[in-house]
Amino acid sequence: MGLNKLETEFRNKLNNREIQPSAHAWDRLDALLNDADDKKDVPVRKLNWLYIAAGILGFILIASMFFIQGKNDKAETEVAVEEKAPENTATPENKLVKEVLPAVEKPENNQVADVKPESKKETVNRTQPKQRQQLDRKAPVQKSESAIASTDIKQNQSIINNQQSIINQKPDLEKANVSVDELLASATPNPQASKKPSLKVDANSLLSQVDGELELSFREKVINTVSKKYQKVKVALADRNLDE
């Protein structure tokens, strides 16, 4: 069922036909195109504003999260310092004490071990218990002193040297010809010495200061440095005034 001559004639004549549109046809099309352009532009502008607003909101959220987190971290670090403080009270002196203590305590344990058989003897000889107890206590101490002296002299000297360099409160230990007894006496836990408030306070403050410096933020560091400088200047001025 192909095209016949008549249909081909129709086709040729209609395809070659041209009808001029009205004069306003282009104006109408132009107006439609302008409207389409405006519609295109409006969503883009709206989207741009939306993107800008979303960006600002996101920035504010991130900033607020950052500051809140910073505050929480600060609080956590403060708590952590407070918790660690008792554990880290091992100041150089305390370390020294702890290191020396086992050496001293071990003989004391031996002393207990030695005491036990003699306590059995006490059951036999109950006539002079106080004297025997005194004797028994003295003997193990002497033994322990000799044991410590033979094994830990070098170690104690190095520890004491460290102690001297850090604390500088026991200048007598610097001397090389210090006797073993004096060394032990200085190293053994002296309740009176350990109760010195200045030493304890210094150790804690040193530790907390070190921890604080490690975890301080930049702002706090600046504030601390400024306050330190201010204190130095204040002290220097006060000294100068006193000299005058």
Added chain:
Amino acid sequence: MKVIDLYQQQNEIIALALENNRQAQQRIYSQYAPKMLSVCRQYVKDIHHAEDLMITSFMKVFTSLKNFENKGSFEGWIRRIMINECISFIRVQKKVSFLEDEYYREDTFNNIESGFSVADIQSLIDGLPEGYKMIFNLYAIEGFKHREIADMLGINEGTSKSQLSHARRILQEQINKLKNYENGTE
């Protein structure tokens, strides 16, 4: 050389129109509007409606210019947009529906040239019912195959053939009447 120059010139104009250059768009419109209004007029009897359809179709041409892939002729692409717009308009406004009629017979059309003017030919086509006219235009004037018409209109291929057969029969009757009237026999 001239053909190549014209092709390059057309591509440049299309590229400018794609960038929303109004002058380039106007040049395209001025070049193709008369032919496209003729195409629209084939399908729609009212010239004002035809012009409206042409303007709407040109809007689609300029807004979907990025889809033109230079595979066929630019004129053919615009023409296809015009035809689709006209078909949509007729199917919506005229509420044309195609009856599933696969019965058709091969009519013997007068295999001679009529010598009618374009206006007479258009008036003959306008006298056809909308469905027949659409199929006749698509097949005889635009050169689509029945398979393509069936896909375009969402009908069976047989329906397209039967509609064309009915259109041809009516046209033959009208041509015979007109010729008899011209010869003075009627």
